[in-house]
Amino acid sequence: MKFKDKLDKYTKAEIWAEYCGFLDLSMDEYMNIQFRLLREQIERFGSCELGRSIMKGQKPKSIDEFQRMIPLTTYEDYQGVLLEKREDLLCGKPVAWLTTTWESGSKPEKLAPYTREMLDVYTRNILASMILSTSNAKGNFKVKSGAKVLYGLAPMPYATGLFPLLIAPEIDLNFMPSLNDAKYMSFSQQTKEGFKLAAKQGIDQFFGMSSVVYTITKNFDQMFKSGGGSSKGKLSINPAMMVKLAKAKYISKRDGVPIKPADIFDLDGFVCVGTDTALYKEELEKAWGRKPLEIHGGTETSCLATEAWSRDGLIFFPDNAFYEFIPKEEMLRNEKDPSYVPRTYLMDEVVANEEYEIVVTIFKGGAFMRYRPGDMYRCLRTSNEQEGIRLPQFEYIDRVPSVIDIAGFTRFTENSINTVFRLSGLPISNWFALKEYDGNKNSFMHLYVEIDSGSPGADFLNDQVILDHMGAYYRKYDHDYDDIKRLLGMDPAVVTVLPEGSIDKYKASTDVEFRTINPSPSQVLNLLKMVGAPFARGGELFE
């Protein structure tokens, strides 16, 4: 039975119980689901070539054996099978292959297979998020057929592209633009066209990548006045919207304030996905009049977690994957000494306020076992008595420290930066990079480089030349690099040239390890001070 039929046939309480009932699970019930589905996956995985190679021919019979026998894996462990799309070596027949950038890998992209059963779980969980996004209290939601949905999500074969495709057969929604039209549009065109339609017809629900939603919100007044509010196509504007538009314009002009989305749109549901969502949430709520519901996932991991009606912490779906957590200390120790095997903890073993790297085993014939997707979470609390939720709630922090994620679009790693330097032939002798934010809360990579003074043409290199050079090669190497500038109107990277030898000099002066990716901001400041490099400082100087 389709979701739309259920809306007609069942009461709200019944629909809530079916889709969001997992929020009522006790920890034991939750773990029971986890253990049972893990057992199923071990059986299935053990029956295929890929599984046998990952599990080294063993079949763990208990969770202890599982943690002891099966190694933690990364994409390198799967690339031979997955990049070649060797379906005969998998434990489930894929019906879809999703793609993402492989920031630290030997190939530009990673591929992840999805079985029919995985997509069924994905669909149910996305519908649960949709229901929750329209709720303000437990059991109370507002989802209706024919709702107008604006979506600012990266299209297929990216993971977010599945959202509308999976929801569409379940309920008649008016996607803006229609899924058929969107097929022939770039992500940028799709976003702009959607916004235009929204300005004419209104929006009931908004699904978007946080960075895109935030950019739209920041430029709303400008976009609205130049696009959505133009006289062109005014005839097709819904009369109610026309009244709202006129009123918003009048008030904006009268009070000299920019038009906010909440002045025009009255959202039933608002879903945000992607890194840095937590950073934007408060402003998005002010602008749209509704707090966005954050969901989290990834290409390899499917839809992992959603917030509940209270929107203050991610709860992992129990049937998507088996979750293990590496405490930050263990993760750092393993980063320093790759031969060290970090300990993992289960969902019922996490501790509030602890930061963890997540490890997943995808259920339902998935291809990844004990896989480290490279995401960091903080456990906010292990239960929420006030809301009656007995499961741990998390906050997404960022990618693991060895990865710099920019707006959920692109990721920089030591490997990818070195590759670009190598391809571009830039005479960079030493470098480090960290994630920083500008005044508009946009994240960017700040790359500090030293130029090999002995190389020919070194004198002509400056920040901008290096950035341009890098950009040219990055665009070739990583297609998402370009999207950021087009969609968000920002450069994903900033370059600062340091005097040659600065980094070694600083390293020699300190006993504390200095990371190439994401060194601590205080270390960077001390380095800049030590070598007399300029850094931003407000106020007047003494001299």
Next chain:
Amino acid sequence: MSSINELMYTTVPAIAFLCNLFLFSTLLTAKKNKAVYAFMGMLITFCAWTGGALFMRMELEPGVWFWWKVSLTGIFVAPYMIYLVASTFAETKGAFLKIIFGIITALIAVANGFDVFLTSPVIEEGNGHAVLHYSATIFAIIPLVFAVVVFATAYIDIKRSVKRNGLPSNYVTPFSVGVIIMVIGDLLDLVPLFNSLPMDSLGATINAVLIYYAFYKKRVYSLHQITSNGAMYMITVVITGFAVPVLNKAGMLVLDKLPNVSQDVFSMVLTVICAALAIVLYIVLGKLNGALFVKEQNRKEDLVKEFSSSVNTSLDVNSIFSGFLGLIRNETSAEHVYICRYDAEKNRYVSYNGMDTLEMPIVLLKSNPVINQIDKTNSGSLLYSEFKRSAIYKSMWEEEKRTLEYLDIELIIPFKNEGETMGFVLLSQKSGRKAYTFDEINFLESVASIASIALKNAQLYRQLEQEAKRDALTNLYNRRAFNERLNEAVNSSSTTDVAMILFNLDDFSLYNELYGNEEGDLMLQRFAGILTSVFGSKGAISRYGGKEFAVMLPHSDAETARQYAERVKVQLKNQIDSTKEATKKFLTFSAAICAYPSVASNANELMTYVNLAIFHIKQHGKNNIEIYNKQYSAQSAGKDKKEHIYELTSTIYALTAAIDAKDHYTFNHSRCVSEYATKLAEFAGLPSDYVEIIRQAGLLHDIGKISIPDAILTKQGKLTNEEFQIMRQHVERSIEMIRHLPALDYVIPAVVGHHERFDGKGYPRGIAGEDIPIGARCLSIADSFDAMVSRRSYKDKMSVEASLTEIMINLGKQFDPELGQLFVEKVRSGEIEVIDY
């Protein structure tokens, strides 16, 4: 053409009226609540509406005008009554609108009495059919507008209720459709074509039926509530009461044409007709009621009783299942029915043979979430389509889902007893995929509950029967059951061999002594497990005695049996070798084999021969598998323990010589310990046989040191912890050596316990007080004393007095206080001489 209209002219309002009247009557006996009262009020209004229309058309007394007014009052009051019904249906709070609408309705009803809205009708006959002539005044707009307002308010209330309670929209569909049909019926009356037809009455009745259904669906009342003999009487009285004037009117018409019939005769005929009508009506209603509800209910009750009495006398699980299955197949329209019962051995539920043809048996693990859900509910059933919408469903494996979905299962009814799910019945979707009704599920649960009790009894009986045949510890056959099986096999086999193997665990009492009875029991269970895995269902396996296991193999010769016994030996060794303990526990067995009829001529002889063979093996070093040989001498069986004790002195001396060759000190020490302990035992008044055992135990107590490396044995200086641990093993090593010597195992308890302490802090078992065999307590004192008074490579000898003082200090701690005291006294008195070496 005319005939149709003529027929409809009175038939439609008559049917409509009777229908409303019937619905009203059925509610008289229903459990009343606000909703039922409101609905009854509405039905009264509809009765007035349709009844008024009917009687007006029949021009009954007191006249057309009266019935016209009654009918119109019904029509004008109907919107308000519908509003009240809608309010209760929607559970709307507040009385303001109800009061306002009530007042307006009352005013309209009063105004209607004065022809304010419609003029009085005139019935004219024309073209073969009657036509009603009336006209509306300008004020007729008032009740019309009021009706629109009232219906709109009711609609909004219901809409809000749907939203507030999160009800699906189709929940109120019958209600909305009914009102729409009623309004359409009213409007059709204005169309000239339908002028003579009472479309309004028809519309109102359809509306009443639909609302009746909506309430039933909302479970405001159940149909069982409204069926009783009382209700039937009442309906008969009401309908007959209304029929009397109709019959009277019809009779008057007939009377006009029959002038010869007197008024008295007419009255009498009319009375008889009315009485006959009442009887017929009552019978018809009773039959209708019986056919619709009661009969079916009674039939099902009878079935349940019949089933109950048939299964309660049965102790056979299969006949209970087949009876249950037959009943369910007859009483439901489920496409397929399957029964699964619990298989405790494999912790799963497996389909019962003898039902729908299944390509493969249905197997559901006990851990299946469906079973967990059934376990949680109190004997209730589980609708699979509902379970699929629960969070727990997420934990189902795809294979588990496929099994139930392939079988198209919709309803699962458990057999429960004291919270334990003994099995369940799986019912597939009904034909036409209709939903299982509440009554059906109720019936199935009742039957399953009866079957559960019968099943429990049958299982208990079977369990008791099994228990009487089984050994409690190993769950193998006991001696009695085995003998029965053996006799059966022997009696039924005259041509092929029946082989028997008797396994006797070697030195098992010693095993218990060393590792405790608990470990001993575990070992017995493990050994039983090995036998079960080797022999499976090839024969009968039994625990024949404490440490004896017998296996009977039909259609097998002795050689085949020997091969099996060899496999048992290998498996036992593998199991012992697989333990991770530092010191491997020892356990071997002696197995004797004999066959019928090739060797033994009956079952008793078979038993005798294997026992003789076992004795022979024990006499020749144990740990062997032998096929009975007629050459075995039974003479040695006559020897008693006492003879063995004295017979083996030469063996003991041979062994002590072996120690001497390796470590002269240990040889001397053993000799002295033996001497001291023997004396102590004599002074303690122990029997002479036991004193001899202690003497021999003293000589052998350190024989295990032969296996200790020289570097440790003769080390000068203190032993490291690791070396000490190796040294400690000499006790077990001693036993391993002694136990292989025929008939020497009687010295073992004393040897085993000579490092135990009286306070329980010793080794290897840590036993205390008089749990330590007395021989061991004597050896302990003697061993310590000799160790103190002799010189060692790493220490000088202590003085005798100092050594005795040390013993005194440790009385009750390391040493038995009485024996220690006695020993000290005898040494001091010179009765025990101190040996210097």
